[in-house]
Amino acid sequence: MKTLVATFALAVLAGCASSASSSPGASRPFRGKPHVIPGTVEVEDFDEGGEGVAYHDKEPENLEKKHPPYRPSGVDLEWREAASGKYNLGWTRPGEWLLYSVDVKEAGTYRIDMHVAVKGPGGTFRLEFGGIDRTGPVKIPDTGGWENLKPFSHEGVKLAAGPQVMKLVLEAPGERGSIGDIDYFKFTRTGP
Numbered sequence: 001m002k003t004l005v006a007t008f009a010l011a012v013l014a015g016c017a018s019s020a021s022s023s024p025g026a027s028r029p030f031r032g033k034p035h036v037i038p039g040t041v042e043v044e045d046f047d048e049g050g051e052g053v054a055y056h057d058k059e060p061e062n063l064e065k066k067h068p069p070y071r072p073s074g075v076d077l078e079w080r081e082a083a084s085g086k087y088n089l090g091w092t093r094p095g096e097w098l099l100y101s102v103d104v105k106e107a108g109t110y111r112i113d114m115h116v117a118v119k120g121p122g123g124t125f126r127l128e129f130g131g132i133d134r135t136g137p138v139k140i141p142d143t144g145g146w147e148n149l150k151p152f153s154h155e156g157v158k159l160a161a162g163p164q165v166m167k168l169v170l171e172a173p174g175e176r177g178s179i180g181d182i183d184y185f186k187f188t189r190t191g192p
């Protein structure tokens with residue numbers, strides 16, 4: 001019986017790892033608490049669970065060499081004095097993704113305010129909630145250099161209420177191969 005249960009658990013885990021967007025619950029909230037929406041989701045505060053469960057990062061190392069790291073993982077979290085929480089997601093590549101356990105307190109239409117940085121035209125990302133694409137491709141605008149974190153907004157994002165998993169999917173590369181640096185997502189409800 002024990003073996004059967006273990007086999008079943010492994011099968012469930014394997015299923016989760018291969019299709020993370022359709023398997024909320026595989027990852028765990030960072031510091032044990034889901035992000036509350038309306039509110040701010042720091043991009044560096046993705047879920048716990050590791051590679052293939054809470055995130056997929058193409059390069060197994062953390063390319064930020066500041067020690068100690070913000071958190072032990074292969075996700076490239078760039079230290080930056082000007083960033084909210086002192087870190088942003090950097091060295092982004094198409095096909096990478098990160099999960100965030102969130103609790104949407106009010107259903108409705110939201111505006112997402114961000115801080116982003118990219119040199120030249122940036123790439124695109126999307127945000128899925130409960131496996132549903134809620135933003136479509138969002139293109140990060142040229143901020144005039146990697147050193148310039150600038151405000152950027154995306155409007156008209158429809159969200160359902162309740163606990164769910166938000167997935168940041170890095171889609172298509174910009175001119176330099178990366179999508180762009182992202183510091184945070186601030187969700188403000190703008191309508192029903």
Ligand SMILES: [Ca+2]
Nearest residue numbers: 057059061074
């Ligand atoms: Ca990496």
Ligand SMILES: [Ca+2]
Nearest residue numbers: 084085087183
């Ligand atoms: Ca941040």
